[in-house]
Each structure stands twice: as structure tokens, then as C-alpha cells.
Amino acid sequence: NAGALWGGRFASGPAEAMAALSKSTHFDWVLASYDVRASKAHARVLNSAGLLTAGDLESMLTGLDQLAADVYSGAFGPAESDEDVHGALERGLIDRVGPELGGRLRAGRSRNDQVATLFRMWLRDAVRRVSAGVLDVVEALTAQAQAHPDAAMPGKTHSQAAQPVLLAHHLLAHTHPLLRDVQRFRDFDGRAAVSPYGSGALAGSSLGLDPEKIAAELGFDGSAENSIDATSSRDFAAEAAFVLAMTAVDLSRLAEEIVSWSTPEYGYVTLADAWSTGSSIMPQKKNPDVAELTRGKTGRLIGNLTGLLATLKAQPLAYNRDLQEDKEPVFDSVLQLEMLLPALTGLVSTLTFHTDRLRELAPAGFTLATDIAEWLVRNGVPFRHAHEVAGDCVRRAESRGVGLDELTDEEFASIDPALTPEVRAVLTVDGSIGSRDSRGGTAPARVAEQITVVQRTAGEL
């Protein structure tokens, strides 16, 4: 059959269910343009090695360009008889340049080194697109931080009111993991930039082809040191799947907060109409679906990573057909993030923050108690005792149903003589936030510096 890359030793073709099981054109077609590019590079090294005349090379390259154009326009696609994208493209080339010339291209290469190379090429490009989308979310968060330079909010630990922080500080806290994810994508790229082409099925080639030349033409830093490793390793794919999943996990933590923040119980934010959905039965509903799909798809990306690792586990060297299962999970993780990232950027950049509500809640739950303790420490009281005293203040205020700043001078003095009326200076949200001016702290000056750092880091990535 025309699309088959093997058959000489077989008396009959594959059974129908065999062919159906084996087939991968429905997902590996996305590699087609990379396959043609690599074929052009391969044709050139065949020519350099004296295995293709200059005229043949010329015709081959013209045929491959036609094929690429037909793939791009949709005029050429996979046929029922094609096992995978590589076989389909060889069939397409033979249609265009004839069997004599078309049959020369496969010399010195195997689908094993081909697919390992093309998958790397596809993934390196995909990860660049995803990185750009992640940086868009970072930019949206940073813009919201800049738009709210002095909005205060209740900082929480254990979901309980902890200490007041700047809203900008909290929003920026989500940018740092995302910037690290983009750095991880960069690191991945450095390791993925090694070309398996020229490794053949597993042992290399006897035809005097130059893998370094192909590697350079395809944008790799170099070619593989070991042909067995090159054709059988997929740690590059697992590494990308991890960073993709980690990115989703980081986004899911932001998403979870947006879900909570947009409830009436919190009342921190209102979502833009364009980035929310309604209910088919409850007319009043406005739902945070972008954030929920972010949470939900994160499970899927984690599954893609663990599925791929399970596929790789204990596979003997070199190539096994199990490896054909490497692509779908990684393709899916990229596809999901490519849908998610622009939506999340839209959602974040159009959030309306209710800064009055946030400020009102900032001191609730006695979040200034630590400020009393630290004020006492600055006045010479050991922290262990200061902690007790501030705890006493909380107990007193709680039993009277008032805030810490509503305790009277007499009450303060009766709790501990060190609690002079001057303590009131730290019993305000702004005083508390402004005092946390250590490096990385929530004081406005530190947060303003941080915005510069985030923007510079993002700009350099």
C-alpha cells in the first residue's frame, strides 16, 4: 500500500484492528510542518554525503516545498491507509516527485530519530507560546498591583485573618511563581535543544551523514552524543509536562482565590461580564467559570504528567512503540494552557476590586495583635512576654466585642504597665503595613520596588 513504510518481509497487510491500533495520524499530524523542514535538512546532508545529486536535491526540495504548501492549505492530509504522519508525508512526496526520487529520502533515518526530533521541535515552539501567555498573566497582575498602590486587605494564613497586607503585595505574590515557571521553560529549552536526527533506529548511520549540520539547520544547539539515548529518552517531554502542570497548579491557586473573592460573603471583587457566565435556570447568577476551569484543568494537566511518567516507567532501551503514547498528553497540556491563559489574563485585568470593603476587613480578626507585640519588643519587652500581653489584649477586646484600638488607656495599663497610650500609633492598618519595611515586606516602598523587579524580570524573559 502507498502509505506503508514497511512490507517487504510481510506476505499480507495488517489486520484491520491492528492498523486501527497502530494509527497515530489523528494526533501526530501537528508535526507535519516540522517533518517537512527536517526532511529538507536531511535531503541536504544526503547531497553533502554524495547520496543525492545537485539536480535531485533541487527537485526534492521543490517537491517538499509543494508538499508543505499543500499540508498548510489542507490540500494534502492523512489517508485511511497512513499509519503515521511520517508515512503519509513520504506518500505525499512520492506523489509529487515520483517513486524513484521520493524513495531516496528515507536513507539513513528512521521514524525513531525523526519523531524524537520533531517532538522536540514542536515542544520548544509550544513552550515559547505558553511562556508568552504566562507573561501576559504576570503583566495583568502587575497592572492591577500598580492600579491599587495603597489598597489594604486582610492577609491570611490557614484561611484565618493574620496580618494586614497591601493588595498589591498579594497580587504580586502570584507573579513570582509564574516568573519561575517561565524560567523553568527556559531551562527546559536548553536541555531540549539537542537533536536526535541521525541516530537512525537506535545505532546511528553508516552513510556518512552529518547530524551536526541537520541539528544546526533545525535550530538545535547540537546533535545527540548517544543514538540509543536520543531515540529512547523522553525526559525532555516529561520535564515540559511537569512545568506545564506546575504552571497550571500555580494558576489554580490564583483561580481559587478569585472564586472566593467574588462571592458576596467575601465581596472583594466583581468579575467583568465578558469573563463570567450565567446560569440556565437561576437568572441572578454570575459565575467565575474561567477561574473554575483553571482549577479543573489543573487536574487534567497533573494527569497528563503522571500518565506520561507511567508510560516511561521501566521501558527497556531503545525505542518501544509505547513511546507513541508520549505525545497526546503533552499536546493536550499545551492546548489547555493555550486556551486558559488568554482567558485568565482577561479575567484578571478586568477585575474590579472593592477597596473599601478590603480595607474594612483588614483589621478584623485582631490582625494588629502582632503589631502590639512588636511595639512592646521595640520598647525593651522580651517577645515571649510581649506575645502574652498582646494575647491578653485580644482576649479583652474579644470579650467586649470591640477592636484592639477601642480598648481604653486604663484597660491597656491594667493588662501591662508597658502598654502606654503610645501603643495606639501602631494600631492602624496603614501603620502596621508601613512598618513592615524589611526586604520583601508589605510596606508601600518595598512593594513599589518589587513592581520594578517583577517588570524587569518579565522583560528579560
Ligand code: ARG
Ligand atoms: N509513530 C511513532 C511514534 O510516534 C513513530 C514510529 C516508530 N515506529 C516504529 N515501528 N519504530 O513514536
